[in-house]
Amino acid sequence: MEEDQFSLTAVMCAYLRASHAKYDDPKIFDDFLAYQLIPDENRLLIEQGLIKYLKLKAPELAASLPDQTTALAWITRAMNSRSNLLSRSRYTEEALEAAVNHGTQQYVILGAGLDTFAFRRPDLLAKLHVFEVDHPNTQNFKTQRITELGWEFPAQLSFISMDFTQESLAVALKKSSYNPRVKSFFSWLGVTMYLTREEVFTTLRTIAAIAPAGSWVIFDYFDIDVFNPQKVDPQMQEQIAHAQEAGEPMKTGFDPAMLASDLVNLGFYLHEDLDQVDIQKRYLCGSKYVHLVQAIIK
Known part of the structure; x- marks a missing residue:
C-alpha cells in the first residue's frame, strides 16, 4: 500500500x-x-x-x-x-456465534477493512467488545465515511491503527482496552497472502501470547501452489498481477500438509482446515487455492 x-x-x-x-x-x-x-x-x-x-x-x-x-x-x-469472500465471512460469524455461547467476550478483527459487523449484528455486539485493527489510512477512510453517514459509533467498538509490516500487535492491543485475561476470538481474513511468511507467523505467535487458552483465531491462506506458475491457472495469475498493479502484492502461501505442525509450534492446535471442496459443500462458492482455518490457543 x-x-x-x-x-x-x-x-x-x-x-x-x-x-x-x-x-x-x-x-x-x-x-x-x-x-x-x-x-x-x-x-x-x-x-x-x-x-x-x-x-x-x-x-x-x-x-x-x-x-x-x-x-x-x-x-x-x-x-x-470463484472466491472465498462470502464464504469466509459467513464461516467466521457462524464460528463467532458458537464461541460467544462458550464464553468469548472479545472479538478482534485484524485487517478489518470495511467490515460492518459492529453495525450489522447488534445481537452479538451486546455480548462482545469489538476491536477493529487495521492500517491507519484504511481505518481513517472508514471512520470518516461512518461519520459522513451519520452512523452512531457503538460503545462496544474500539479502533486500533497499526501497520502489520511495521508494528507489533501486542503493543497495539496493550494501548487499548483489550483484556488479555478474557477469552477472545480473532478473525484475520484476506490478509496473510499480502504478508511475508515470517510476518504471518509473528502475528499468530503474538495472538497465542496475548490471549488466554481456549481463545480462537480464524484466518484464510493461499495454498503454496498459487506461486508456482506450473500449477496455477490463468485467472489466478491475473488476480495476482492486478494486486501487484494496485500496490498490494500477494507474497505468501502455505503448505496444507505442514500447517498443523506449524500451528503447534506457534502455540495453537488446528481445529479445522477447509479446502475448496469443503467450502463449496457448505457455502456453494470458493477458490481452489484458498483455505479457511480455525485454530485454538493451547
Whole structure:
C-alpha cells in the first residue's frame, strides 16, 4: 500500500459483498450495510472498471445483457462464485456465534477493512467488545465515511491503527482496552497472502501470547501452489498481477500438509482446515487455492 492510500482491496471486497446482498438470492452472506460504506466516487470507478473488463473479456456476453445493472450483477456474481469472500465471512460469524455461547467476550478483527459487523449484528455486539485493527489510512477512510453517514459509533467498538509490516500487535492491543485475561476470538481474513511468511507467523505467535487458552483465531491462506506458475491457472495469475498493479502484492502461501505442525509450534492446535471442496459443500462458492482455518490457543 502506498503512503496515504487506503486499501483498494478492502473497498473492492466491500463492493462485492454489497453486490451479493443487493442482487443475489439465495444469500450466502447478507452484508446489507456494505453498499452505504462505499462513497459514490469509489463505487462509480469500480463499476466502470468492471464493465470495461467484461467488455474486454466477453464482448458477446456484454452485448447480450440488457443494461449496466444486469451486467454488474452478472460479473460480480461470477467473481464471488470463484472466491472465498462470502464464504469466509459467513464461516467466521457462524464460528463467532458458537464461541460467544462458550464464553468469548472479545472479538478482534485484524485487517478489518470495511467490515460492518459492529453495525450489522447488534445481537452479538451486546455480548462482545469489538476491536477493529487495521492500517491507519484504511481505518481513517472508514471512520470518516461512518461519520459522513451519520452512523452512531457503538460503545462496544474500539479502533486500533497499526501497520502489520511495521508494528507489533501486542503493543497495539496493550494501548487499548483489550483484556488479555478474557477469552477472545480473532478473525484475520484476506490478509496473510499480502504478508511475508515470517510476518504471518509473528502475528499468530503474538495472538497465542496475548490471549488466554481456549481463545480462537480464524484466518484464510493461499495454498503454496498459487506461486508456482506450473500449477496455477490463468485467472489466478491475473488476480495476482492486478494486486501487484494496485500496490498490494500477494507474497505468501502455505503448505496444507505442514500447517498443523506449524500451528503447534506457534502455540495453537488446528481445529479445522477447509479446502475448496469443503467450502463449496457448505457455502456453494470458493477458490481452489484458498483455505479457511480455525485454530485454538493451547
